[in-house]
Amino acid sequence: TEGCTLHIHSIVLLTMAFSADPTAQPYVVEDCRGVLQLLSDGTVVRSAALPFPVDGNVAYNDHGRVEWQDAVYDAGLGLGLRMYKPTTNAREEGKKLPVLVYFHGGGFCIGSCTWPNFHAGCLRLAAELPAVVLSFDYRLAPEHRLPAAHEDAAAALLWLQNQLASDPWLADAANPRKVFVSGESAGGNIAHHLALRFGRAGLDPMRIEGYILLMPAFCSEQPTQSELDSPPTAFLTRETCDRYCRLFLPAGANKDHPLVNPFGPDSPSLETLDVGRVLVVAAEGDLLRDKNVEYAERLRAARGKENDGVELVVFTGEEHAFFGVKPMSAATGELVRVIRRFMATETEAAC
Structure with missing residues (x-):
């Protein structure tokens, strides 16, 4: 093939x-x-340079509604995160806010929570949801091929498990029983594998209420129609996607490896997922669109009910990773509103 x-x-x-x-x-x-x-x-x-142009000025003006600080979750590996929370005067007194864990994109090869575009997007999420937002870094390929990124992400959640209650800066605002795990592109792939590992209740006393996968990086040896139709001018082309795969896949692996193909011959069944609610966001002009749609459809089928807690939203006219590339765009504003509505939905398990 x-x-x-x-x-x-x-x-x-x-x-x-x-x-x-x-x-x-x-x-x-x-x-x-x-x-x-x-x-x-x-x-x-x-290089320290950004790998792609971002939409003009990516500085998000939160009007003093958000404070943030950096922290380290694995000193041995030099891995950190950036934490955001609405200021005291920007949230209802005494009310704890939901927590959104976020893993950035970059094909498992590039990216950092400190990049100005990811920083602007997380500021926007913290201010407009509102929520406590935790943006984690992880080791990158090819120096650290998969599963390094997935191992780091699991370590990040284990670190957070106790940190939400023990860190006064977080405990002041965060509700540890209403945590959502999210990510874009490679980060969305990471979120899926965290769902497989921890599910909804595997990190007590922290509770994961749901998972939010933004254009998750899923692929396979057999190309989908959206891959075949993807133009060479797209933000994420087939050539770029193949290059990422060559750099991040384990030695000897192909694109049907369970870490990148959730429907591969050796991939765990989606029926094993007990993850609460799931939001899958796809982009119409993304070569990964068909795989993202298929993921949502298969997850619904695995649950035995057509719309049992699985929501799929396809953004018309948008390309891959528009949240990370265009954090100040109208589409990103609409995405934030979709996420806010999803996070605000009450479930029986949350009561």
Whole structure:
């Protein structure tokens, strides 16, 4: 298949590179959006620049409604997060707010909670939901191939399990019984795997009320129609997607690996998910659209009821990762309203 061909081709390239004349100058084997390069000698070169243009000024004016600070959840690996909460005068006195855990996108290869576009988006979420928002970093490929990112995300939730009550800055505002786990693109993939691991009640006394998957990075060896129809001018092209896969997949794996294909031959059944409510957001112009829609449909079918707590929203005219790329756009504003409504919905389990 095409995916296997791509993977074998990348192995051949790397093998040729590493067996070449050791005195030769290293050259670029893989280039990821100009900010990440894998060289022929195995060196990884990263740039601090943003890999894509964002929509004008990404500085979100929260009008003094949000305060934020950075923290570390794994000092050994140097992994941190950025925490946001509405100020005291911006929330009802004595009322605890829902918690939104967020994992950024970037193909498992690039991205940081400190990037100005992700920062602006999280400020907007904290102010407009309103909610306590926790934006976690995780190790990146190719230095750390999967499952490193998933392991870090699990460690992040385990850290948060006690932190919500023990950290005065968080305990002041956060409701540990109303936590939502979310992410965009690679982060949406991470959210799915956290759902498989922890479900709804696996982190007591913290309770996960639901999962929010924004254009989750799911793919397979067999391309979908939305992949085949994706133009070369798209924000996320098939070429870029294949490059990400070559950089982040475990050695010897293809795109049917359980970490990227939730319907693969070795993937756990969606029937095992006990995750409360799920919101899946897809973008009409995204090559991942069909996989995202299929995920929501299969999850509904696995529950035995057509609309049992699974909501699918497809954003017309938008491309992949529009929340992260266009945090100040009207579409992102509508997405925040969709998330707010989803989080405000009461369920019997929450009562």
